[in-house]
Amino acid sequence: MGIKEYDKKDGTKYSDRRVFAVDRNFSEADALQLPERRENLKDNPFTLHIIHINDFHCSVYDFSCDDNGRPVFSKIAAEVASLRQAAEKRDDTGVLFLSGGDDAVGSPMDHLAGYDGENFICHPAYTAYALSGLDATVLGNHDFDAGLKTLEKAIAQDACFPVLSANLIHDGELDGLVFPAAVVVIKGLRIGIIGLTTPGQIRSRDGSEFAIAAPLESVRDMHAKLAGVCDVVLILSHIGYRLGSTFATVKIMGDYELAQQLDHRQFDAIIGGHTHDLLNIHGMEPKHLVHGIPILQAGYNGLFFGRAEMHIGETKTLVRAELFPTGPRDGSPEFDEAFATSKPGVFLPSLRQPLSAMRLPDDYDRQRHESLRDSFEHPTANFITDALATRFRDHGYHVDLFLIDGANMITFFPAGKDSVNIIDVYRLMPYADSIVSLTLTGKTLERIIRENALRLDREDEPHLERGFLHFSRELRYRLHRKSRTADAITINGRHLDVCLEEHFAIAMPNFAQGLAKVWEDTLPLTGKELCSLREMKRSDSGLYVRNELVAYIREHGVSPDSGFTMDGRLAIDNG
Structure with missing residues (x-):
């Protein structure tokens, strides 16, 4: 296949960007399908805003206090929409929205996805992401919990964005659905995104056979394909912050150890997940700048979202990275209305x-x-x-x-x-x-x-x-x-x-x-x-x-x- 382009949920094109998934066969000929590259970044620099979440666990609503649920994702969708609306007025600014994996498992709304592929209705988180214009997500360990048949249906039906994992090895069930990397092109700026999945706390279900390869080699293999055609290269990681992390099992290496072995001239940031860490909560902390590579992570369950700002010109610099709580923020009426008429919104009353x-x-x-x-x-x-x-x-x-x-x-x-x-x-x-x-x-x-x-x-x-x-x-x-x-x-x-x-x-x-x-x-x-x-x-x-x-x-x-x-x-x- 080489390359695949994604459209909006309704099948129309995005007005401000184009989103592509690329596989291991991605070649120079495939790169010709990408939009024309932005010229002369040295004299015409670009500002990229990155909104990131991770370990969302299907928390579109917070049901901890009552059966009606408190809106959570609507507040994140409002931030993304506001930033994109402001960026539309400028030729030198764009917004990227990413999820660091574990999009499922942890909410009553998971019931709508079922457990065996046979009783699948919808994937509520993927539906919410599609309605808000997510650019890419990566597979986390919990995304496999209901088996590959359920995951296959969820991606095919509800994910109008790339679902990534460069180190996932499978028997072909997810061909054309899960990709090692993506390229998002915003006003000519090409952003390469490589996905990584943890081998920790992951298990096979429904007879499916798959394996998780070592992260370092997988990243290097895909970087070799993206480096010549992208202006920015990010790692969208669900391997955890570092070895010895206390909340979740980190195997082989975490983002910290990965960054230590990478060249900071080749990778511009690692946007992480899995260990539920609140990194850079009040601004970029030097200890999370590892071997010159910033590492970001935004907690879990949508309680926080991360916002980073990167300036791309003669050099590339992450000038801002911090976390924002969703609790005190206003939601998006447009998102709320769209979600209420979507499949998960229609079936939500049945859970009560x-x-x-x-x-x-x-x-x-x-x-x-x-x-x-x-x-x-x-x-x-x-x-x-x-x-x-x-x-x-x-x-x-x-x-x-x-x-x-x-x-x-x-x-x-x-x-x-x-x-x-x-x-x-x-x-x-x-x-x-x-x-x-x-x-x-x-x-x-x-x-x-x-x-x-x-x-x-x-x-x-x-x-x-x-x-x-x-x-x-x-x-x-x-x-x-x-x-x-x-x-x-x-x-x-x-x-x-x-x-x-x-x-x-x-x-x-x-x-x-x-x-x-x-x-x-x-x-x-x-x-x-x-x-x-x-x-x-x-x-x-x-x-x-x-x-x-x-x-x-x-x-x-x-x-x-x-x-x-x-x-x-x-x-x-x-x-």
Whole structure:
């Protein structure tokens, strides 16, 4: 193919720019299809404004407070529209709008994209991007969570902009849909954009086969094709800020290490994502100028957007880079009107429809349960583990025990409601974790339970995600807070210490204890590491945790009768 041009959502051309995707076969002959290049930048310099977001996680609206949702993306769209309107009056100014990946997974609106390609309706974030004139995005790890079939449909239907990844290797499913690079031409200025995807926290679904290659070689290969035809070259990266980042796994290298190995004369900026960092929040910080290459990143969920300004003339200089909160800003009425009549806007009310009745115990205290989530037996955790154990068995799997960790519950069901809907479930579990199974000996299981005493949250210590485990009803035990020990462990009515050599089938979300490493690294060295579930070999069932919980709620509701209760499976001795 070589090169592909994109039009607006309605099929018409952009008035101020032209947008192209280029593949690995891009040649000098393909470059002839690009608009004529801007002449004599030395005497006729150009100002490029860059608006960037990353890890948006489908947060077109913020549903954290109520089911109606607070507009988020509308405020970013308003900023882009305002800048572009001002730039239209000048021949020497242009606006570029980019996303650093993880555009999906984390919002109730993800429900509209489905999980297997069969029940796909739309990709809400791609729809919002198309309506606001996004120039390019890059694939992040969560963009693969629903499988390549869903991703293929989302790009084909809703993305009228290049979706990039120079280091994605696949079997052809995404040919013509995902490209290694893009070229955006604004008033003759040619901007090359190379996409990078993280190999960290990424997994294959629906039988699709793909791999993520090393970033450095991928960038250099595409730069060789773009260097002679572009005035500016940017890296649109979803590999994370640097090795050792605490929020997300960074493998091989992050943007920081990548910049250290690149020539600043060849690359003008790295616009990043994945690790949710707020870089240059009050202006460009010298520590984020690495080997002469500026590194930008704008947090997550659209809470901030980044705005950078680059002057291109005899030299190229990033003269401004800072972040702006979306909260206090006005939205775009034009965007709001267009989105309301789009597919996600039309289907949004369906997310508010009740799944079933909900009757929480009279003594249910949401505030206390949120603040002490990993400090005692928890009715929400009991409900989830028992529900998922039931569903997993309904699918024909043998399982002795289902477990989750505290981080699998982001918030809790609201008190005072008499029904539960999709939005409530997504608030509880916003991410697309799947159910995995593994086999443990009684001896290993005993060790995990005893170490759970160390993971118990404590009021006199800083709160970090410790990976505290909550178990289904088959397991009962006691933790001693002061001595940090466990005893009286039984499974299915049998004392665990008499079946240490037996094997037990365990099921859990694939990301269980995934955020606990930061806390584990703070522990004093004792010569023996904790037994972490995230390091153990497991088999992915392909079943989504949230889907199974929704199915259980539809059938059984949420009440003490359906498992939302405390039954004494965990006893805490505070003495």
